[in-house]
Amino acid sequence: MSSSAAVFTELQLHNDPDNVYVQVISAILDAGEHLKLPRRLELILAQPKNELMMHFPVLMDDGSFKVFKGYRVQHNNVLGPYKGGIRFHPNVHLDDIKALSALMTMKSALVQLPFGGAKGGVQVDPRDLSEQELMRLTRRFTSALGSNIGPDYDIPAPDMGSNAQVMAWVADTYMNLHSPNERLNGSGVVTGKPLAFGGSQGRDKATGQGLVYVLEEMLPSMGFAFEKMRFSLIGFGNVGSWTARLLCERGATLSAVLDHTGAVLNAKGIDAAALTQHVAQTGGVAGYGDADAVSEDDFYELEVDAFIPAALEQMVDVRRAAQLNCKLVVEGANAPLTPEAERMLIAQGVHILPAVLCNAGGVTVSYFEWKQNRQAETWDLKSVDSQLKTLMVAAARRVVEFSRTHNVDMRTAAYGAGLEHIPNVYSIRGIFP
Numbered sequence: 001m002s003s004s005a006a007v008f009t010e011l012q013l014h015n016d017p018d019n020v021y022v023q024v025i026s027a028i029l030d031a032g033e034h035l036k037l038p039r040r041l042e043l044i045l046a047q048p049k050n051e052l053m054m055h056f057p058v059l060m061d062d063g064s065f066k067v068f069k070g071y072r073v074q075h076n077n078v079l080g081p082y083k084g085g086i087r088f089h090p091n092v093h094l095d096d097i098k099a100l101s102a103l104m105t106m107k108s109a110l111v112q113l114p115f116g117g118a119k120g121g122v123q124v125d126p127r128d129l130s131e132q133e134l135m136r137l138t139r140r141f142t143s144a145l146g147s148n149i150g151p152d153y154d155i156p157a158p159d160m161g162s163n164a165q166v167m168a169w170v171a172d173t174y175m176n177l178h179s180p181n182e183r184l185n186g187s188g189v190v191t192g193k194p195l196a197f198g199g200s201q202g203r204d205k206a207t208g209q210g211l212v213y214v215l216e217e218m219l220p221s222m223g224f225a226f227e228k229m230r231f232s233l234i235g236f237g238n239v240g241s242w243t244a245r246l247l248c249e250r251g252a253t254l255s256a257v258l259d260h261t262g263a264v265l266n267a268k269g270i271d272a273a274a275l276t277q278h279v280a281q282t283g284g285v286a287g288y289g290d291a292d293a294v295s296e297d298d299f300y301e302l303e304v305d306a307f308i309p310a311a312l313e314q315m316v317d318v319r320r321a322a323q324l325n326c327k328l329v330v331e332g333a334n335a336p337l338t339p340e341a342e343r344m345l346i347a348q349g350v351h352i353l354p355a356v357l358c359n360a361g362g363v364t365v366s367y368f369e370w371k372q373n374r375q376a377e378t379w380d381l382k383s384v385d386s387q388l389k390t391l392m393v394a395a396a397r398r399v400v401e402f403s404r405t406h407n408v409d410m411r412t413a414a415y416g417a418g419l420e421h422i423p424n425v426y427s428i429r430g431i432f433p
């Protein structure tokens with residue numbers, strides 16, 4: 001029996017291979033085998049420390065009430081306060097949030113930030129809400145979270161469907177509900193805030209920027225150059241649109257984009273800045289004038305150098321992987337490939353750069369924001385970018401080194417390099433009592 005299967009049996013977790021939580025934890029435990037993690041640590045990491053689920057009513061504009069379901073899952077805090085985004089999406093479920101919280105533990109550990117991992121979410125399509133409804137939902141969810149979040153305990157941030165404005169409402173609600181003492185540094189309860197309310201320069205583009213720094217470090221040894229790179233992208237939200245704009249600024253060609261509204265293709269190159277404006281105005285890539293509308297099959301089959309999924313988990317299954325015609329998969333989204341799809345692509349010689357490295361730029365600049373809030377400092381963009389680059393390049397080098405030393409693929413190496421210093425802290429701290 002593999003180590004992860006034995007752990008699932010001991011924890012009485014149903015070992016369902018299609019479940020994203022099972023997939024993520026199995027991959028982390030497989031990486032742990034190269035470090036010979038003690039069994040007690042495997043058991044600790046295989047399930048979150050806390051799983052909160054709450055149902056709360058929100059007053060809608062027409063006078064009716066709707067009850068929403070919200071989650072906050074705190075996976076691990078041995079390296080520092082819990083940290084991770086809050087997602088507003090209709091398909092948010094407990095197991096996704098659990099998987100994403102474990103990935104946050106791995107991201108923070110890999111970049112060596114003084115944070116653990118958490119994730120939250122509300123099952124809602126924010127596009128269906130007015131701004132006032134979204135504000136009331138956010139405030140009510142924050143009050144339901146109560147003291148389960150805090151600047152020294154658990155620090156949310158934006159994720160899919162949430163943004164800087166949502167973070168401002170979370171911080172304001174938290175500050176109103178807590179004592180004057182806690183209120184003093186209360187805005188540090190979240191990161192990804194608007195600049196005018198304690199946010200950081202460079203936080204908005206941070207995930208895309210971090211991904212570009214990782215590529216800058218890793219592409220040359222893989223035989224790629226930005227100027228010759230054609231890429232396709234799934235998702236044109238914060239991560240996708242920033243990644244596209246920053247890669248195009250470096251000379252890469254954006255060939256095609258797929259999002260919830262459709263797929264667009266222009267072999268000569270799509271202007272990422274113009275597409276960003278179009279999406280801001282219309283809500284999606286469909287109808288963009290300077291590209292052809294194509295089918296999903298055409299999108300997946302397009303020959304490109306790099307394919308960048310930057311939307312939801314598990315979007316690329318075996319069927320989609322079989323259609324891909326790329327040399328490199330760069331994960332902007334968390335867990336976008338099913339394990340079977342990943343195995344298939346690796347067998348075909350496709351390089352896969354995992355999300356836990358590629359999209360760690362967001363939480364890294366969140367750390368800078370948290371640090372600025374605590375030290376009452378304001379850093380300029382140059383300073384944020386250069387420190388981001390330093391940490392991303394160091395993380396990328398740790399992954400490459402782990403992959404060489406243990407002769408493993410990049411995902412296993414990214415988890416392995418992240419896990420490396422966790423056992424040490426557990427053995428120093430011991431387990432209470």
Ligand code: GLU
Pocket residue numbers: 083084085086155156157158159160191192359360362363364366
């Ligand atoms: N939601 C982002 C992520 O998944 C950022 C998390 C954070 O900044 O805490 O990495």
